[in-house]
Amino acid sequence: MERIKSWIADRLDERPWWMNLLMAFSAFMAVVYMPWDMFVKPMAVDEEVWFGFILHGPWAKATEPLHWAIYALGAYGFWRMSPWMWPWAAVYALQVAIGMVVWPIVYLEGGTGLVLGLAATVPFGAIALALWNAGDLFDADNRPSLRDRYGSWALVTGASAGIGAEFARRLAADGVSCVLVARRREKLEELAAELVRHHGVETRVVEADLSTTTGPELVADAVSDLEIAILVNNAGVGYVGRFDGQDTGRLREMVQLNCTAPVVLTSRLLPAMVERRRGAVIVVASVAGRQPLPLHAVYSATKAFDLLFGEALWVELGESGVDVISLQPGPVATEFEAVAGEQRGDAGIEQSAEAVVQSCFESLGRQPSVPTSWVNWVRANANRAVPRSVMALLAGLAMEAQTPEDKR
Numbered sequence: 001m002e003r004i005k006s007w008i009a010d011r012l013d014e015r016p017w018w019m020n021l022l023m024a025f026s027a028f029m030a031v032v033y034m035p036w037d038m039f040v041k042p043m044a045v046d047e048e049v050w051f052g053f054i055l056h057g058p059w060a061k062a063t064e065p066l067h068w069a070i071y072a073l074g075a076y077g078f079w080r081m082s083p084w085m086w087p088w089a090a091v092y093a094l095q096v097a098i099g100m101v102v103w104p105i106v107y108l109e110g111g112t113g114l115v116l117g118l119a120a121t122v123p124f125g126a127i128a129l130a131l132w133n134a135g136d137l138f139d140a141d142n143r144p145s146l147r148d149r150y151g152s153w154a155l156v157t158g159a160s161a162g163i164g165a166e167f168a169r170r171l172a173a174d175g176v177s178c179v180l181v182a183r184r185r186e187k188l189e190e191l192a193a194e195l196v197r198h199h200g201v202e203t204r205v206v207e208a209d210l211s212t213t214t215g216p217e218l219v220a221d222a223v224s225d226l227e228i229a230i231l232v233n234n235a236g237v238g239y240v241g242r243f244d245g246q247d248t249g250r251l252r253e254m255v256q257l258n259c260t261a262p263v264v265l266t267s268r269l270l271p272a273m274v275e276r277r278r279g280a281v282i283v284v285a286s287v288a289g290r291q292p293l294p295l296h297a298v299y300s301a302t303k304a305f306d307l308l309f310g311e312a313l314w315v316e317l318g319e320s321g322v323d324v325i326s327l328q329p330g331p332v333a334t335e336f337e338a339v340a341g342e343q344r345g346d347a348g349i350e351q352s353a354e355a356v357v358q359s360c361f362e363s364l365g366r367q368p369s370v371p372t373s374w375v376n377w378v379r380a381n382a383n384r385a386v387p388r389s390v391m392a393l394l395a396g397l398a399m400e401a402q403t404p405e406d407k408r
């Protein structure tokens with residue numbers, strides 16, 4: 001119970017008290033009032049005011065989905081303190097303030113309506129002004145850098161390509177020096193030179209095969225002289241195709257790389273972070289771990305492992321000062337597809353590695369895991385109400401389309 005209370009208190013500390021009230025009000029409007037307004041209130045008595053203009057009946061009803069969307073986005077935007085909240089939240093509060101003048105004037109006789117209308121406008125006008133002046137709070141650039149939050153060194157596995165390389169670029173841009181780990185030394189050295197050139201940080205290249213039993217231990221030994229503040233468990237592979245057609249050794253290596261390596265590296269590097277009472281552990285899981293994926297059976301199982309591993313640590317480390325998050329990207333434009341032997345075609349709708357990393361740092365410290373876009377949120381959650389048999393069969397259909405014929 002203490003953990004839940006402290007998590008709620010931390011979340012409420014992220015914005016001023018009056019903005020917490022606006023967030024609660026927006027959530028109430030989105031979840032309770034607007035659904036009632038849309039589906040229960042008779043059309044004949046429906047009325048809405050938009051920028052001072054009164055709409056009646058069907059015209060009023062027609063604007064309600066937009067009204068609902070504004071409150072739903074408002075609640076979400078306050079929760080995440082999203083940069084896009086400014087300035088539209090202030091403009092919307094101003095239009096509510098204008099509406100407040102109109103209602104009493106229309107419904108009350110004489111000067112009383114005008115006086116009451118003007119009085120009602122004051123608090124809403126004040127909210128609009130406060131939101132207008134709160135632009136800095138929504139600006140992500142005003143938040144402490146990753147170096148200030150966590151410390152000066154990060155270790156990124158799988159940094160020679162894709163999401164890992166992008167993690168290293170983002171960390172270096174925030175002044176964090178990087179240990180770059182993968183098998184292709186020349187790629188790591190190229191990236192290290194780029195980070196030094198553009199951001200002036202220190203780098204260390206560690207060539208290692210994390211799919212071996214000794215690989216993760218060798219990496220941990222190679223950084224024993226550094227205070228690793230941020231660990232990005234990113235290296236991973238998948239191999240598409242029927243399970244009974246796959247090579248046993250390759251499957252074992254996949255489990256070793258995707259599951260054992262994050263466990264060993266986290267186990268070796270986390271205790272020092274806990275002792276320092278600050279640090280971050282990032283586990284790159286996948287929406288593939290949200291359901292079984294026939295023709296990607298072992299891969300989806302390893303990503304479910306990564307997801308649950310990170311989410312459980314998030315609770316364990318709640319009070320420790322160490323932030324943990326599991327990422328749930330969907331298809332991302334990297335070398336992964338080619339290595340996996342997939343044929344995504346149009347089914348991919350790929351996200352950029354940069355967007356995955358951005359989503360990670362927006363959510364790190366606030367929640368145990370994050371689908372890295374709204375499309376991935378839908379992918380991850382759409383199957384929740386479906387029986388597992390149906391879910392597995394549908395996932396099988398989707399995977400068949402992405403698997404070359406000779407591997408089905």
Ligand SMILES: NC(=O)c1ccc[n+]([C@@H]2O[C@H](COP(=O)([O-])OP(=O)(O)OC[C@H]3O[C@@H](n4cnc5c(N)ncnc54)[C@H](OP(=O)(O)O)[C@@H]3O)[C@@H](O)[C@H]2O)c1
Binds near residue numbers: 212285328
């Ligand atoms: N791309 C996607 O669609 C997608 C979607 C969801 C989740 N993910 C996850 O995102 C993570 C990163 O994948 P990515 O998309 O960036 O793929 P990627 O472009 O193929 O990069 C994979 C990275 O892992 C490294 N790696 C592979 N085998 C390794 C080994 N045995 N030892 C050490 N490093 C190894 C690779 O470097 P070397 O080859 O130089 O060793 C490379 O740096 C993975 O965990 C993947 O499961 C990807």
